[in-house]
Amino acid sequence: MKQGPLRDRTAVVTGAARGLGAALAHELARRGVRVALLGHEEDRLRALAAALPTRAAAWAVDVTDEAAMADAGRQVRATLGPPSVVVANAGVAEGGLFADVDMASWRRAVDVDLSGSAITARTFLPDLVATAGYYLQVASLASLGAAPMMSAYCAAKAGVEAFAFALRAEVAHQGVAVGIAYPGWTDTDMIRDADRYPVMRGLRGLMPPPSDRTLPTEKVAVRLARAVERRRASVYVPRWLVAVQAFRPAVPPVVSRVARRQIPRLAAGDPLRPTGLLGPGGEADRQACAARDRRSGGEAAPPG
Numbered sequence: 465m466k467q468g469p470l471r472d473r474t475a476v477v478t479g480a481a482r483g484l485g486a487a488l489a490h491e492l493a494r495r496g497v498r499v500a501l502l503g504h505e506e507d508r509l510r511a512l513a514a515a516l517p518t519r520a521a522a523w524a525v526d527v528t529d530e531a532a533m534a535d536a537g538r539q540v541r542a543t544l545g546p547p548s549v550v551v552a553n554a555g556v557a558e559g560g561l562f563a564d565v566d567m568a569s570w571r572r573a574v575d576v577d578l579s580g581s582a583i584t585a586r587t588f589l590p591d592l593v594a595t596a597g598y599y600l601q602v603a604s605l606a607s608l609g610a611a612p613m614m615s616a617y618c619a620a621k622a623g624v625e626a627f628a629f630a631l632r633a634e635v636a637h638q639g640v641a642v643g644i645a646y647p648g649w650t651d652t653d654m655i656r657d658a659d660r661y662p663v664m665r666g667l668r669g670l671m672p673p674p675s676d677r678t679l680p681t682e683k684v685a686v687r688l689a690r691a692v693e694r695r696r697a698s699v700y701v702p703r704w705l706v707a708v709q710a711f712r713p714a715v716p717p718v719v720s721r722v723a724r725r726q727i728p729r730l731a732a733g734d735p736l737r738p739t740g741l742l743g744p745g746g747e748a749d750r751q752a753c754a755a756r757d758r759r760s761g762g763e764a765a766p767p768g
Contacts, residue, residue: 469693471496474547476540478527478584479554481505482745483652484602486512487685488551493518495689500540500547502527503554504748519544526752527554527580530587537587548595549692550588552581552624553602556746557617557654559664560738569740570616576749577620582627589635596639598695600688601628605648605675608708609715612723613667613736632697641695645688646705649678654743662734663727670726674702 475492479485480501486508489499493516501509501522509522521543523536540547555577558569585599592599607625610618625644632642649655649668655678658664668676684701691699700706708715727736741750 468495470549472498473549474498474500474540474544475549475551475692476500476502476547476584476588477551477553478502478580479745480512480522481508481748483654484647484650484681484684484688485551485553487681488553488688489516489520491682491685491689492549492692493520495693497549498544500544502536504745504752526749526756527584528575529756530583533583533587537591541591546591546595547588548592548597549600550584550592550597551600551602551688551692552584554580554584555602555617555620556741556749557614557658558739558741558746559613559658559661561613561736562615564736565616565738566740569738572749572753573616573741574620574623577617578623578627581624585627585631589640592640593635593638598641598643598692599628599631600643600645600692601625602645602647602688603628605646605705605708607644607646608705608712609719611667611719612727613664641697643691643696643698645691645699645701647679647684647688647701648675648705650684650701651678651681652743654745657743657746658739661737661739663730663736664739666730667723667726670722674704 475497477485477489477499480489481503489501489512493499496518498518499516499520501513501520502525503509504524506524513520513522523539525532525536527533556573558573581601601624603625604621606618606621628642628644687699687701
C-alpha cells in the first residue's frame with residue numbers, strides 16, 4: 465500500500481460491484497483507504513471487500529432508496545468510521561430512440577444516475593462537513609455533449625454535472641471539496657453490452673479519433689484515485705477531453721448534422737430496437753427493483 469494523504473481514511477464508493485466502481489475501490493485501497501462498497505450484487509461486493517488489501521465492507525443497497533441509504537450510512541460509520549471521501553459512481557444506461565423506449569426504463573436510468581447521486585451526497589454530507597472531506601461526482605463524456613439513442617443517460621449525466629456545481633458552491637465555506645469526473649468511453653460491461661447493438665456500435669464509430677477509443681477501466685480508476693488524493697475540482701480521462709469544454713456550444717449542431725444523415729443509414733441495416741438497461745449492472749438493478757416491487761406490491765420493474 466502507498467503512503468499518502470488518504471491513508472487510514474474511509475471512502476464510500478457506490479456502484480462498486482463491477483466496472484469502474486470496483487476498479488476505483490482497488491485503487492483507493494492501494495492508497496491505504498478503508499472502503500465502503502455500496503451497490504447491487506451482494507455476492508460480488510462481498511468478494512471484492514475480501515480481496516482488498518485494507519479493511520472494507522459491503523452493503524447491498526439501492527442508491528435511490530433514501531431510507532435504505534440512511535441505514536447504510538449508519539452502518540458505514542459504525543463499521544469503518546465516518547467517511548471523508550464519497551464517490552457517486554452508481555449508474556445505469558439504456559439505448560434506443562426516445563420515441564420507442566419504455567418510459568419506465570427511461571425514468572429508472574435518470575433516477576439512478578441523477579437522483580441516486582443526490583441521495584448519496586445527502587446521506588454522507590454531514591460526514592464530509594465533519595471531516596472537511598471530498599465528494600467526487602462521476603459524470604461522463606455525455607455531460608459535455610449529448611448523443612442520440614442515449615437520451616436518458618445524457619440527460620442524467622448533464623444533470624449530475626449541474627448538481628455537483630451547485631453543491632460545490634453551497635459547501636465550499638464548510639471545507640468540503642466537490643469534484644467532477646469526466647471519463648470517456650471506458651471498458652465496462654455496460655459499454656460492451658451497448659456494442660452488441662449494431663446501431664449503438666455504429667454511432668460510436670462515427671466519432672472522430674481519438675474520441676471513439678475505449679479506455680481500460682484500471683487506467684481510468686488510477687486517474688480518479690489521483691483526483692481524490694488531490695481534491696481536484698475536475699478530472700478528464702483522457703486529458704484532452706478538457707478541450708471539449710471550450711467547444712461545447714458547437715457540439716449539439718455537429719451531432720445533429722451527423723445524426724440526420726447516419727441514423728437512417730444505420731437503421732436500414734439493423735432495426736433501432738430499444739436495449740433496456742444495459743449490461744449485468746442494468747440487469748442487477750432490474751432484478752433488485754422487481755424484488756422490491758414484489759415485497760411492496762408496487763409497479764413492475766423496468767423491462768430489461
